[in-house]
Amino acid sequence: MSHMPVAPPPPPPSPSWSAPPGPQAVLRSPVGLSKAVVILLRLVIVTDLFALWQGNHSYRLVGRLIDDVGSVTSREINEADHLYQTSGILQAAATLATAVVFIVWFHRTRVNAEVFAPDHQSKKRGWAIWGWFVPVVNLWFPRRIALDIWTAGADQNSRSTALLNWWWALWIVDLGFGRLAAQRYAKAESPEEIKGALAGLMASDIFNIAAAVLAIFFVRHLTRMQHEKALRGPTV
Secondary structure, eight states: OOOOOOOSSOOOOOOOSOOOSSSSOOOOOOHHHHHHHHHHHHHHHHHHHHHHHHHHHHHHHHHHHHHOGGGSOHHHHHHHHHHHHHHHHHHHHHHHHHHHHHHHHHHHHHHHHHHHOGGGOOSOTTHHHHTTTSTTGGGTHHHHHHHHHHHHHOOTTSOOOHHHHHHHHHHHHHHHHHHHHHHHHHHOOSHHHHHHHHHHHHHHHHHHHHHHHHHHHHHHHHHHHHHHHHHHOOOO
């Protein structure tokens, strides 16, 4: 797609994503990336559901073991453990792939926001990437940037940030709860401890599914806002 510089007076409205308002920020469509993110988020949900199903199977198996040691064979235990480990590997792979594409999409929307509202971006565009990786900072920088992006693309009908806030709150809860559940499972030794840890991991899977669903709505909504604003073209 060609990139045409915008100089005063403003050109007539155009549906193109290719018109940057200055030498640095360039408007580019996030639609294709958003579709990829949504597909990967759905994959995350599928792997979470698989892990949830396997976790429930292991949970019941450990329950049987506690009630009657002789009712569970070593083969059943090994198979359940293997499948649960496999579900964890699939979750990690899906999450990693989704994170990479999501951050690319997020950075693109941040650059677009700089085109729409260059004076209303509180963080430099590089933080749209590194803000996710710096410890402690990653608990609020991405949300701050997301708010700036949202405001830049919003119109009178989309100023509410409730969706963004709910998605971020649930993601933070899932992040913290998931780490605690994983640590508890790693330290569990007795059948009772393992059973309790499995319950925590299954709860974490449910939180992750809910966060992924809200993330899908967030990605779609923010992409649609930027796309529609680009279609309206520059305003005087």
